[in-house]
Amino acid sequence: MTESEKKLNVVGKSVPRRDGVGHVTGKTVYVDDITFPDMLYLKMVRSPVHHARIKGLDFSAAEEVPGFVRALTHQDVPKNIYTILCLIGVGPDEEPVLAEDKVLYKGEPIAAILAETEDAAVEAASRVIPDLEELPAVFDVEEALKPDAPILKEWGTNHFVYEGHHCRRVRLGDVERAFGEADYIVEERYQTSPIEHAPTETTACVAKPEPNGRYTVYTNTQALYFTLDNTALILQLPFNKLHFVGGTVGGAFGGKVDVIVEPIAILGAMKTGRPVKFRYTREEEMRVSSTRSAWRLYYKDGVMKNGQIIARQITSYADSGAYNRHTPYAVTKHAANVAGPYAIPNVWIDAYCVYTNRQPASAMRGFGVTPASFAIEVQMDKIAETIGMDPWEIRFVNAYRNGDIKPHQKIVEDATLIETMQAAAEMVGHGLSDRSLAMNSWDREKV
Amino acid sequence: MAKLRGTGIAAVNYPTGMNLGGDPSQALIHATTTGTFMISLASTDLGQGLKTVLAQIGAETLGLPFENVLINTGDTDTGPHCMGTFASRATHRVGNAIIMAAEEARKVMMEVAADELEVSPDDLETDGQGNILVKGSPDRSINIVDLALAAHFKYGKTISGRGIYMKPKSDVDPETGKMDPDSTEAHACSVADVEVDTETGEVTVLSLKSAYEGGRQVNPALVKGQIRGGSFMSVSHALYETTAPYYPAPDHSPGSFSEYVIPGPYEAPEIESVVLEYPSVNGPYGAKGVGEMTANSGIPAIINAVSNAIGVRLTEYPVTPEKVLHALEESPNATSH
Amino acid sequence: MTSKIVNFNLNGRDVEVMAKPLTTLQTVLREQLHYTATKAGCKQGGCGSCTVLVNGEPMASCLLPVEDVVGQQITTLEGLTPAEGLHPIQEAFFENYAIQCGYCSPGMIMVIKALLDRNPQPTREEIIEAIAGNLCRCTGYEPIIEAAQDAARRLNDG
Numbered sequence: 001m002t003e004s005e006k007k008l009n010v011v012g013k014s015v016p017r018r019d020g021v022g023h024v025t026g027k028t029v030y031v032d033d034i035t036f037p038d039m040l041y042l043k044m045v046r047s048p049v050h051h052a053r054i055k056g057l058d059f060s061a062a063e064e065v066p067g068f069v070r071a072l073t074h075q076d077v078p079k080n081i082y083t084i085l086c087l088i089g090v091g092p093d094e095e096p097v098l099a100e101d102k103v104l105y106k107g108e109p110i111a112a113i114l115a116e117t118e119d120a121a122v123e124a125a126s127r128v129i130p131d132l133e134e135l136p137a138v139f140d141v142e143e144a145l146k147p148d149a150p151i152l153k154e155w156g157t158n159h160f161v162y163e164g165h166h167c168r169r170v171r172l173g174d175v176e177r178a179f180g181e182a183d184y185i186v187e188e189r190y191q192t193s194p195i196e197h198a199p200t201e202t203t204a205c206v207a208k209p210e211p212n213g214r215y216t217v218y219t220n221t222q223a224l225y226f227t228l229d230n231t232a233l234i235l236q237l238p239f240n241k242l243h244f245v246g247g248t249v250g251g252a253f254g255g256k257v258d259v260i261v262e263p264i265a266i267l268g269a270m271k272t273g274r275p276v277k278f279r280y281t282r283e284e285e286m287r288v289s290s291t292r293s294a295w296r297l298y299y300k301d302g303v304m305k306n307g308q309i310i311a312r313q314i315t316s317y318a319d320s321g322a323y324n325r326h327t328p329y330a331v332t333k334h335a336a337n338v339a340g341p342y343a344i345p346n347v348w349i350d351a352y353c354v355y356t357n358r359q360p361a362s363a364m365r366g367f368g369v370t371p372a373s374f375a376i377e378v379q380m381d382k383i384a385e386t387i388g389m390d391p392w393e394i395r396f397v398n399a400y401r402n403g404d405i406k407p408h409q410k411i412v413e414d415a416t417l418i419e420t421m422q423a424a425a426e427m428v429g430h431g432l433s434d435r436s437l438a439m440n441s442w443d444r445e446k447v
Numbered sequence: 448m449a450k451l452r453g454t455g456i457a458a459v460n461y462p463t464g465m466n467l468g469g470d471p472s473q474a475l476i477h478a479t480t481t482g483t484f485m486i487s488l489a490s491t492d493l494g495q496g497l498k499t500v501l502a503q504i505g506a507e508t509l510g511l512p513f514e515n516v517l518i519n520t521g522d523t524d525t526g527p528h529c530m531g532t533f534a535s536r537a538t539h540r541v542g543n544a545i546i547m548a549a550e551e552a553r554k555v556m557m558e559v560a561a562d563e564l565e566v567s568p569d570d571l572e573t574d575g576q577g578n579i580l581v582k583g584s585p586d587r588s589i590n591i592v593d594l595a596l597a598a599h600f601k602y603g604k605t606i607s608g609r610g611i612y613m614k615p616k617s618d619v620d621p622e623t624g625k626m627d628p629d630s631t632e633a634h635a636c637s638v639a640d641v642e643v644d645t646e647t648g649e650v651t652v653l654s655l656k657s658a659y660e661g662g663r664q665v666n667p668a669l670v671k672g673q674i675r676g677g678s679f680m681s682v683s684h685a686l687y688e689t690t691a692p693y694y695p696a697p698d699h700s701p702g703s704f705s706e707y708v709i710p711g712p713y714e715a716p717e718i719e720s721v722v723l724e725y726p727s728v729n730g731p732y733g734a735k736g737v738g739e740m741t742a743n744s745g746i747p748a749i750i751n752a753v754s755n756a757i758g759v760r761l762t763e764y765p766v767t768p769e770k771v772l773h774a775l776e777e778s779p780n781a782t783s784h
Numbered sequence: 785m786t787s788k789i790v791n792f793n794l795n796g797r798d799v800e801v802m803a804k805p806l807t808t809l810q811t812v813l814r815e816q817l818h819y820t821a822t823k824a825g826c827k828q829g830g831c832g833s834c835t836v837l838v839n840g841e842p843m844a845s846c847l848l849p850v851e852d853v854v855g856q857q858i859t860t861l862e863g864l865t866p867a868e869g870l871h872p873i874q875e876a877f878f879e880n881y882a883i884q885c886g887y888c889s890p891g892m893i894m895v896i897k898a899l900l901d902r903n904p905q906p907t908r909e910e911i912i913e914a915i916a917g918n919l920c921r922c923t924g925y926e927p928i929i930e931a932a933q934d935a936a937r938r939l940n941d942g
Contacts, residue, residue: 020883024875087468169624244522250887286707291690341459356695359700365742369743373457408626412632419634423721678924718924
């Protein structure tokens with residue numbers, strides 16, 4: 001008897017949520033519910049402009065604020081320049097914890113203020129007026145790749161470099177030859193927007209020095225070890241000096257994997273010997289924290305009269321904003337999915353990770369795939385309209401099946417697109433062709 | 448001035464998990480002296496219900512009641528490594544790690560039961576109610592409490608197990624893009640019905656009906672929660688949300704919920720769904736990841752429906768009233784402008 | 785700005801706090817009294833996670849200066865929860881899976897408490913009107929609407 005045939009006792013049952021009673025009584029403890037008597041609050045001095053050279057910083061007015069404890073600048077951060085995906089071999093490091101000689105986006109942190117109360121921290125931070133020389137900024141992904149664009153990165157380009165290439169490439173078959181054989185060529189440009197995760201709980205942590213020389217960090221990160229390891233590297237601390245506590249999060253949607261509050265809060269705790277709370281305001285969450293990246297995609301498809309797509313060429317641009325965060329990986333994931341759940345023999349994909357003077361983008365629910373699914377599925381309707389075919393049927397004609405090869409040369413397994421579409425058609429009472437009704441994801445020989 | 452109706456569809460796949468650098472998660476499990484099994488993790492519940500489904504998976508593999516299994520998670524001093532909760536990976540990766548750990552613990556549990564009942568472990572089965580029975584002789588059994596006490600105080604054995612699940616690292620070929628980026632694929636097909644007010648440009652999503660295939664559902668109520676929430680988010684993304692209303696211009700970036708437009712219950716469409724279950728080849732009990740996907744299929748379905756209603760293909764989102772009115776001006780069958 | 789003593793009734797108990805002018809009720813509840821069921825999702829009056837009842841009326845505690853509630857009856861979620869078990873509204877939220885991350889739940893439960901107190905048999909439209917100022921990013925609202933309907937049934941039957 002296989003595992004899947006065995007009678008299941010608990011899996012498959014709608015048992016009640018383990019955390020449900022805590023949630024409905026308000027007794028679940030979230031990070032912002034944690035306070036300590038001698039706790040300090042941290043607030044950032046942020047760039048008021050999109051791109052500038054920093055000429056000076058004056059803390060004298062801030063120091064006058066009652067409750068001001070101290071400021072932190074990049075000189076206090078042991079390894080100030082980092083990139084979080086270094087843990088999986090992505091480089092080079094390129095984002096400062098606190099800005100050094102320039103800022104690349106409006107809202108970029110320049111200095112941290114520690115104070116006895118949150119109000120005092122806000123007031124002191126507002127009194128630090130950085131002396132800035134504003135520089136030309138670029139906000140459009142294609143403008144950023146032009147020769148005259150202001151260059152944001154030390155390596156001299158405004159795109160991430162994938163093993164020597166400008167972009168993540170996927171190549172299967174020969175699209176140019178197939179375009180020559182196609183009955184129709186269907187082209188379109190697609191654009192998505194940057195989107196805020198808007199979890200009800202904002203990003204926050206409390207860092208507490210312990211008498212044994214360790215730091216306990218209460219955090220709402222989506223990834224405890226990933227954040228701990230990155231934080232230890234930034235602070236050049238032995239990993240075992242950090243103890244991260246979390247696991248309960250008030251919504252995230254990808255917005256809480258950036259390692260953005262923990263390193264500086266711990267540094268504050270190290271420098272003052274006191275617990276430090278750093279919690280984003282709603283305005284910071286919207287204007288400063290990472291967004292879903294905006295994507296621009298260009299599709300060119302070669303299609304036969306029977307609806308079969310024989311070639312698909314895609315150039316896409318992810319707006320990573322000023323820094324990497326998770327976008328270099330989003331682009332790879334995107335490249336693996338941007339041709340869609342369809343069997344297309346010739347595919348050519350160039351997917352770029354582009355830097356602009358925008359608040360950084362990062363992970364969000366659907367990471368690199370959401371813009372792909374949008375563009376693919378609007379393109380499928382456009383193809384159907386161009387060749388005069390029903391929108392359902394065009395999808396069945398091209399649907400991938402188990403055993404097919406994807407553009408990135410992985411053999412398809414666990415495909416059920418056909419069955420899912422059949423179920424949806426039945427649900428809404430849409431009549432399918434006999435062929436579409438007879439299809440399945442396992443037997444391409446049948447129909 | 449008219450109200451135009453349209454229908455749109457979209458069919459999508461969504462990959463479960465990632466791989467870059469290798470994608471592992473671990474679980475440790477041990478029994479208390481009285482037969483409660485503690486699963487130690489460092490995984491995070493974002494609200495989707497991870498703490499619940501992981502206890503279900505552990506209980507299933509152990510063959511014990513749900514109540515006998517506790518989840519201790521969210522602490523790097525006590526929980527082993529987890530990459531994190533993202534990429535629709537947590538149920539898949541951590542669930543598989545728990546199965547491995549629970550199988551190791553179950554083996555010890557069955558050996559102790561075999562010693563106590565004086566039979567071979569192969570002749571035993573669990574009843575899911577907290578008892579280990581001799582197959583075919585259900586009157587010969589031992590309760591998990593007695594079993595655990597015996598293990599600790601009579602045999603000196605720990606009923607424990609270690610589990611890890613790892614998707615191995617797969618480097619991408621820089622020339623061809625050859626890679627193995629994920630573990631399995633879930634699927635969704637959505638059908639949207641919309642009404643477009645040609646005077647205001649406002650779009651109302653009347654209904655969003657979808658079929659999903661996400662492998663085995665560990666907890667159908669929690670899957671339904673993802674479907675309803677994700678469907679609503681797709682409405683929100685398709686029609687409302689942006690931090691750059693005039694992208695690529697950076698101006699007018701919102702800083703509050705009064706400026707960043709997220710719809711509320713007034714804008715929620717009728718949401719209907721069916722869920723198919725084709726167990727995945729590598730998921731825990733056949734589960735695939737469904738959390739992210741549920742927010743994806745609705746976006747193109749809604750946008751295709753608006754295009755269908757107004758006769759102009761829309762290729763950017765969010766489809767705001769302003770964009771609809773601009774599109775209507777180009778519409779060949781626009782009668783109102 | 786000089787702090788002054790503010791008295792109000794919290795969940796049936798008289799409390800006395802020292803607060804500077806314009807300190808919000810939310811800050812007093814969360815940071816001084818450590819009543820943390822009331823959440824602070826935005827501090828802009830935009831999400832409803834901080835909703836408490838003032839003399840039975842739902843209000844955003846993040847916009848309410850504490851000196852404005854002198855002598856008033858304040859109810860937070862802590863005050864709704866019975867010593868044993870759950871309030872019927874809490875039961876309905878729990879059993880209908882009207883919770884995911886849980887961060888909006890306290891505010892949602894308080895607005896539904898206020899609604900059902902004044903209107904024991906609300907229509908679907910009245911429920912939507914009541915919760916429209918409260919953000920939930922997880923559930924899509926339908927489970928919350930269903931929980932409110934179920935809570936009304938439980939209260940009317942009980």
